[in-house]
Amino acid sequence: xxxxxxxxxxxxxxxxxxxxxxxxxxxxxxxxxxxxxxxxxxxxxxxxxxxxxxxxxxxxxxxxxxxxxxxxxxxxxxxxxxxxxxxxxxxxxxxxxxxxxxxxxxxxxxxxxxxxxxxxxxxxxxxxxxxxxxxxxxxxxxxxxxxxxxxxxxxxxxxxxxxxxxxxxxxxxxxxxxxxxxxxxxxxxxxxxxxxxxxxxxxxxxxxxxxxxxxxxxxxxxxxxxxxxxxxxxxxxxxxxxxxxxxxxxxxxxxxxxxxxxxxxxxxxxxxxxxxxxxxxxxxxxxxxxxxxxxxxxxxxxxxxxxxxxxx
Numbered sequence: 001x002x003x004x005x006x007x008x009x010x011x012x013x014x015x016x017x018x019x020x021x022x023x024x025x026x027x028x029x030x031x032x033x034x035x036x037x038x039x040x041x042x043x044x045x046x047x048x049x050x051x052x053x054x055x056x057x058x059x060x061x062x063x064x065x066x067x068x069x070x071x072x073x074x075x076x077x078x079x080x081x082x083x084x085x086x087x088x089x090x091x092x093x094x095x096x097x098x099x100x101x102x103x104x105x106x107x108x109x110x111x112x113x114x115x116x117x118x119x120x121x122x123x124x125x126x127x128x129x130x131x132x133x134x135x136x137x138x139x140x141x142x143x144x145x146x147x148x149x150x151x152x153x154x155x156x157x158x159x160x161x162x163x164x165x166x167x168x169x170x171x172x173x174x175x176x177x178x179x180x181x182x183x184x185x186x187x188x189x190x191x192x193x194x195x196x197x198x199x200x201x202x203x204x205x206x207x208x209x210x211x212x213x214x215x216x217x218x219x220x221x222x223x224x225x226x227x228x229x230x231x232x233x234x235x236x237x238x239x240x241x242x243x244x245x246x247x248x249x250x251x252x253x254x255x256x257x258x259x260x261x262x263x264x265x266x267x268x269x270x271x272x273x274x275x276x277x278x279x280x281x282x283x284x285x286x287x288x289x290x291x292x293x294x295x296x297x298x299x300x301x302x303x304x305x306x307x308x309x310x311x312x
Contacts, residue, residue, distance in 0.1 A: 044063065175225055181205055244262070
């Protein structure tokens with residue numbers, strides 16, 4: 001071996017190490033790996049979505065502020081990857097044609113490839129190939145979940161038993177069904193009371209005179225609400241009325257002066273089974289689905305390397 005050959009050999013040996021350091025593995029899930037670049041892409045997409053919901057723009061400073069959540073998001077990514085592997089193993093991997101169709105639908109919204117690429121970059125997606133991978137994973141994951149959900153079955157008998165066992169959760173307190181007319185002065189409120197005394201309809205006067213934009217067009221109706229819903233002066237005046245009776249003196253609150261009508265009082269009770277059946281069914285299925293997914297994840301070998309999340 002000559003002296004000139006040694007540097008070349010060292011370069012060949014060090015090249016794979018340099019690549020590994022450039023994009024380290026941050027998680028191993030089954031036989032697959034999640035690299036830092038893959039994590040960064042998905043974390044930034046997640047972060048952009050969170051910031052958008054808050055009405056804020058993405059920035060490196062905003063990302064740094066959320067840095068403490070990176071390890072938790074890595075756990076979520078690993079979990080999702082375990083479910084995707086299970087989907088692939090059971091024949092739910094998205095076909096190329098389905099991925100192409102989804103991408104083509106997005107492409108059709110842009111006149112040129114340049115516009116599409118610009119839109120992807122603005123969304124934080126560096127390339128069409130990266131977007132293709134995201135689409136593949138989403139289609140695969142969703143198809144698998146839809147299949148699991150279809151297989152989950154509940155019986156009405158089981159739901160009725162669950163309803164009876166947890167009936168206290170569906171208790172409904174006494175509710176007071178009311179309407180009001182809000183005006184600016186006590187004099188205006190007294191004029192309303194006088195017109196009611198002459199037989200004019202409460203709803204008509206509310207539509208004509210009320211300063212409450214939320215109930216004005218509904219004839220002043222506030223719905224049926226339990227104690228504690230309204231500010232104290234309003235509530236005390238409401239509690240003092242009998243069903244069908246309206247206040248005989250103006251009721252002053254921080255919002256102005258009210259004339260209040262108590263339409264009826266609904267007794268305390270329980271929501272009927274038929275009313276909560278749909279929610280119960282969905283709750284049971286969600287719980288069962290969560291257990292299935294937890295089992296899939298627990299059976300998948302997962303190694304996390306959060307120490308590799310730092311650095312550019």
